[in-house]
Amino acid sequence: MSRTDEPAEDEPAADERQGSEPSAEVRHPIEWDEAPNNQKSADERQAISKREEKNDARKIVTGESKYTADYAPNFPDLAEAAVLRSEIAHGYVTEIDTSAAEAMDGVYAVITPDSETVPDRKYTSAGQSYPEPSPWDLTILRRKVRFVGDPIAAVAAKNGDIADRAIRAIDVTYEELDPVLDPEEATDPDAPRIHDPEEVENAQPGADYERNVEAHDEGEIGDVDGTFEEAATRDDWVVTETEWKTPYQSHCVPEPHTTIARRDQDDRIHLVTSTQVPYHTRRQLSHLFDVPIRDVRVTKPRIGAGFGSKQSMLIEPITVALMEAAGRPVKLETTRREQFYALRSRRPARVRLRSVVTDKGDIKALDMSAVTNSGAYGPHGRTVTGSIGTKPLPLYTHTPNVRFEMTAVHTNLPVGGAIRGYGAPQGHFALEGHMDEVAHELGIDPIELRSRNLIAEGDLEAVSGITMKSEHVRRIRSCGLDECIAEGKAAIGWDEIEQPEEAHLHRACGVALTAQKSGVAGDELGAAHIKMNEDGSFILQTGAVDIGPGADTAMAQIAAEVLGARSEDVLVQPSDTDISPFDYGAYASSTTYVTGSAVKKAAEDARDQLLKFASRMLEEPADTLETRDGTVRSERTGESVTLEEVGYESIYGDEVRAQVMGQASFSTDESPPPFGAQFADVTVNEETGEFEIHKLVFAVDCGVAINPDLAEGQVEGAMHMSYELATSAGLSFDDDGTPETLGFRDYGMPTTADQPPLKSILVETYEPTGPFGAKSVAEIPVNGVPPALSNAIRRAVGVRVSDLPITAEKIRAQLDE
Template sequence: MKEKERQIKEGKGLVVEKNVERTDAKRKVKGKAIFGYDYGTLAKNKFDDLLYTGFLKSEYAHAKIKDIDTSAAEAVEGVVKVFTHENVPDVKFTTAGQGYPEPSPYDTRILNEKVRFHGEPVAIVAAESEEAVKEALEKIKVDYEELPVLLNPEESLGSDVKIHEDGNLADEIDVEVGNTKKAIENSDVIVEGEYETQPQKHGHLEPNACVSRIDDHGKLVIETTNQVVYHVRRILSNIFDMSQKDIRIKSWEIGGGFGDKQEMGMEHYAALVTKETGRPALVQFDREEQFLFSRRRHGAKLRVRIGSDADGNLNGIHIHAISDTGGYGSHGVTVTSNMGTMTLPLYTNTCENLKFTAKVAYTNKPTAGAYRGYGTIQGGFALECAMDELAEELDMDPIELRKKNAIEEGMFDPLSKVISEAGKIIPRDMKSCAFTETLERGKEIFDWKGKRERDRDLGDSKKRGVGVASAMKGSGVPGFELASCTIKLNENGTVLVTTGASDMGQGLESVVSQVVAETIGVRLEDVDIVSADTEKTTFSMGTYASSGTYMEGNAAKKAAEDLRAKMLKRAAEMMDREPQDLDAGNGKIFLKENPEESITVKEVGMDTIYGEKKTQLEGFGDAEDFISPPPFTTHFVEVEVDEETGEVEITRFLTMTDVGVPINPVAVEGQVEGEVAQGIGYALTEEMEFEENGRMKNPSFKTYKMPTSLDVPEIETELVRSYEPTGPYGAKSVGEIGIVPPAPAIANAIYDAIGKRFRKLPITPDKITAKLKDK
């Protein structure tokens, strides 16, 4: 192992594994950061010929457009163009921001002749004022042929009514290792349960926004708020039959994404208006449009069967899922795949029989897509609740059951030998795994045994209980991802980093800066980053699938090593030494045997630019994902349940998480705590609700019940150390793992408190009181 990596493993890094101030903190706190929605405001002053846009929304959840009359709208003063399905490119595509070839179906056009969810855009007005847009939208007349509405995915799969031409089955999955049915049937103990999870909406503060224009070179430029700028460029080039060199996608700061912006959410609308009119166009969603037009989490119904011997050794697990992808299939098969492939491997210490089957159903709901947790959260809820039910049948402590079956370092993920995301086979081994430690240390810190043995009755109709749940995820998408990075040494000793990935608030910019500073040996404040601009940065698949730290960090580390070697070579010439005798740190290059003999990085930069042998020192690095090393986590929860009101109060929440080496520990803790907050909402309050006709009942922050800071308890966050040899300085990614266990841990704690199991989310007070009344 290299000396530097040995130091990092032992916690002796200069910048890495330190609680440094995030590099984006000051500009955001001071209000100097420009977000995509902010740029829309700036564009109103920047472009004299800016066009405003608005959408006419479908009155129905399922209908054919028989006729659409835009003549009165086009006559409104200031209206430049009205778009319908009749005058947009006749090209089908997927909006999913994924690698190529996309696994998601090509099942949508910019505007569709048939609407498949209530509120779907049926017309776009481009006008010279917002007032003209609003007036024109009111004058468009649409004649619909109303069709039956299918909201239940199981009913949709059995219906003769076709949402899409080929039917209502978007995709299906059937994968197995071993002989699961036989293994379960021959088990001493078998548990089987059905579980249901709800559609959940991302709650990022910044709605989608973008501005499109034609620059002085005739290039289509879209400045937006997006996690996957290179994917958006590729999709647009196909829709409009344009060369990718004639399209530039730039992302401003992102005010939260959580997967919602891993999508071409509005850029195609803006591109359409600008291409057809030649004028800059502003497209912004209001909050209701954000609920309807952007993406949401897939609802799912899952059936779990587990068989074990009398000692709790698992023999076989079968998960069957039916997921609800809504009107279009964006991310449908890959999210659903993760419901099994990212959950089943967790308990395979002795279990060699695993089966995952699934169907992805179209329904007449707004389209589902990527959302933090990406399928693992649905499958994890079902599996972790079923594990507790098995522990009860075995009369075994739930933690001991998990420990007995926990996957360990050096083992292989069995399912990865036959399938991974989108069917690509990339066997992955556990080069780092502290899963068992999360269980053992958490049990002690939480006082699990003591809490389990105490009286559950608190009096005054209140009962208390404790629950536990675990999860594994991944770091990127194995076999699909590429990240690249360049680093340039400036003459003043600072460095400029370019990366194609977006920072959506999770701290990626800061992580990359720490990796670069540590590797090159400069101060953190001497690192500058340009990101997510297809004209100025190197290629990246984007920011999703918990890939940021692992993928962008690896690419940045390689680029930094490349530049460092060139810097040491140049410094050796300046110092009349050999490169291997030199080291770098804190802005200096020095002799290993005598650190006092040194020159500054600035001196090297000046010499390369202005010295005798002029050159620009640059480093390049790229990284692929071959094993997607999983982070592991276990959450411990204590609740108090009021049996009269059904209210659930979380009185303690402890997380134990293995992310390898945390590049910035306090930032990792912040990520986990944010994930827990979203997971609590998933467990107890959040649900997109629909009327029978498909209209969403609660498309606003007033009616959609996200937990606030007053609803989230203090979260104790412990990081369990491991070392991932394939990650930058031993790191794995943490962007999603913490959102998976809260729902099952809370459900298990509620059962421990009141003796009632809840297999359908969210677990609301009315459901609790109703079940308590049902004797």
């Protein structure tokens, strides 16, 4: 393994001697200056690392939780909406006749691209930081249509039935253009051009709209070509080349996208909407409708899961435009059909890999290229495609020569967007499948090959910045991969597999290692505000969004740990841009790490204030007091007061009265990766190609788990989503680009009867940059099942399925070759 050479202990670094810019070693020291209260042993922890019940669990299972659509009765004059979407994949709308729809009883408004309330400004639907790293290539309603599903008109009516009938009464005339459905064909100079480059604002690096290329980037460390040239002259270096393909994947959110838009009593635009990014949505609506940010309010109620789909602003602009046209509140709730073909999905990818590895198993070079299908528009195209390489490649950061090239391509198919894993599942399928092929060629155990080249604690890792942010380097301060491998290997029974008695059945285990990030380094901001009530309870407000996994519960536990309170006495309020502190939103596995750090700092601010009151009450210096179990106790005398007594004293006391209120913001250039090891145990029938998965095991290093129950739930849910990608994901289309997958029955999402047994293992490490040592856990388990399953099948019957989904037909076809 190659490591960065360190100067002698008493010798200054070269850059210090020469007065040049500090080196990465200096800028990213191993030591981290953390708060003294951050690291707590297991027996010192009061609220964190406890298996607290998810605070809304009972409300969800009893139907008491209120989602966006449940707020409709709050608006007696509410109209319901429906959207007319393009029936062709490519062309122009030459005429829209809305007269029949407008004449129907109960229709309040019909809007088209030419309506006064429909701005023609460009924007992106990607809910990302500002300025958005996605092209502005959308308008609210479209005259030029680029896929079946493009919105071209919308109706607000007395109820949903009338709105649906009105939509069907609109007569549309098209001028059809030839569609292009394959990314490789799309880049041919003679292929139909999907976007006019003059009409796209904020175009991304490497964009070439003459060839339907949305973005292109590449980066290199070392000398990749030179290494392959040298490999051609050596017998002890092995070159391996592979190609991998992944399909569309739907988010399959239980709650469809839903928005209610109204004008409030101050004539401001107010949205109640199922979004992961309230503040980004507010900013984008302000831009689109040319109103001050202060005149837009976004309220996020309970969300029925997001998985990245609700990081996109998809229906909010249409709802606002309809509200303005109808002059009354409007609710737009998408259908399940729209969810599958008209909104957002995981983008298909083709990934090619080449490697040079010595006959001892040392990786000398990795060369990865990825081409993705962005579909008709470009939200998240550059950033997701870049993540295909920048998330998994750091697993083997000791590789001295690495190159990654990425290209995002437009076609006339549905739009790719953000989805759990954000490019990492596509990249891990390729890289971890490739590693097994290398192990097979070398005759080395696949775990031994990986362990020989793995990233480790203390490493200075630059591969994650190989594209887009080439200056980005990070120090690995926590890494439990060795433990993940050992515990996962034991749990799956790697060394204890017994073959079935039937000669046509073959059993084997497969492994895949995974990595992710904790937020976006240098591009996140979380804030928190906490106030103390007189009874010793607390109200916590953040702009973060709990999209189902229990983030609000984890935030309450972090605050309670600092304050010495019970976690149930910390009430977390839902996000509302008028009330909540700013937050980028729930995406990029950032909530626990980024927002949790802000919550911890805000709670520390409040704790300092309440200790001052307790100090006067106990007549003890504040620095001799500790908070624990709902009390403030003197270490010297053992005397104590309850938090309730402090609360009453702070608000009603005779000497000093002040509300205890803590607040803080948090941003960082750090993004510590969680690590994981996925194992699959499978038996394959060589006569039919059918396979049975006996067990899926995922061992994860997420630092300190704030709530082990919630962390394990994240792992199991993500493994199910990963299993779906491995075995049944994909959307189908006819030759004209018309979608054929329009519901769960067509999609084939695995049911509980299909799901193999799952086992999650939490391997605790300590991440000094995270709140109480925590890293992320939400996305990393979605990366591992496809490569682990493909690797298990390869070991069982000797065939490689490199084109997802993995099916019996594909296995049987290769066995017949």
